[in-house]
Amino acid sequence: PLARLGIALELARKKAGPAAEDSLDRIERESSILNEMIGQLLDLSRAEAEFGQDFAEPGDLLGLIEAGIDDANFEARAADRGVVLEAPEALPPVPMNRELVRRAVENIVRNALRYTAEGTRIEVRVTEREKEGRPGVSIRIRDFGPGVPEGELPRIFQPFYRTEAARSRDTGGTGLGLAIAQRAAAVHGGSVTAENAAGGGLSVELWLPK
Ligand SMILES: Nc1ncnc2c1ncn2[C@@H]1O[C@H](COP(=O)(O)OP(=O)(O)O)[C@@H](O)[C@H]1O
Ligand SMILES: [Mg+2]
Known part of the structure; x- marks a missing residue:
């Protein structure tokens, strides 16, 4: 239609x-x-349909992140924004549904590029990190934009929720990106969390168990 x-x-x-x-x-x-x-x-x-699935197939998480960043850099170059990646040489295999993880990374990186100040480079840092005693991989995406008012932080993961600033700036978007990222992470037993970074900007962490 x-x-x-x-x-x-x-x-x-x-x-x-x-x-x-x-x-x-x-x-x-x-x-x-x-x-x-x-x-x-x-x-x-x-x-949602993937909940309860077992991801026996380990995937190349680093390759997936690099490909996502290439796409994002390509789209953002005209706006004088970009992405800097800091990652280890190699990562342990991470069991995953490639498509879901790709969507999660894409949505978080797109947000960062949309909200970061013109002329800044968002930072993507990949590390191996334990969370609540479980080994895993952390993908931290940090921008240099306005961040999110503390009181609204928990709500940005709700479907269709957009902050007052995002609505009035009419930056485009549907309010579904972070809900998708969070569900995609949850399917893997992982998580997405957000906090305001010291010095300004939002820092979003996607964590996946290995
Ligand atoms: N990097 C960011 N900096 C500032 N605000 C953000 C950032 N990422 C997300 N937000 C806020 O969270 C809301 C929800 O994000 P999202 O679910 O991706 O929806 P959308 O991008 O379609 O508005 C956004 O509307 C915006 O208010
Ligand atoms: Mg979004």
Whole structure:
């Protein structure tokens, strides 16, 4: 339906002329948000469907992160933002659903790039780290943006929740990215947490057991 909507929009543009341009632009913008939202909702339900699965296949987590950062750097270069990766030479194999982990990393990195100040480089730090006595891998993504008011921190993981600042700046987005990341991590027995970094910016940690 979205593809047909796009075609109908183009036809409407030709027939209607300049008077309808603003409204048609609006329809186009809103349908692209709708498109993103549907994609995100599908990701969310995919993650939910994987609950209780066993991931016997260990995957190349480092390769996955590097590929995600390449894509993000490519998209962000025009906005004078970028990503710096700090990672060990190699990581232990991590049992995972590649697609879910890819989505989790992508959503967190995209947020960081969206909110970090122009001209800054977000930092992605990968380390082996125990959490609550379990060995695992930590992927910490830190930006140099405004961070999130302390009181709102727990809520940014709720589906559709967007902070006041995000809504009023109209940065785009659906409020589903972090909910997807958190569910994707939970499927693996891992977690996503966020805190304001010393010196400003948000620091988000994706942790996966190995
Ligand atoms: N790096 C960040 N810096 C500041 N605020 C953030 C950051 N990441 C997420 N947020 C806040 O958390 C909200 C939820 O994030 P998310 O679920 O990815 O939704 P979306 O990006 O679609 O708005 C955002 O709307 C924003 O208010
Ligand atoms: Mg997001």
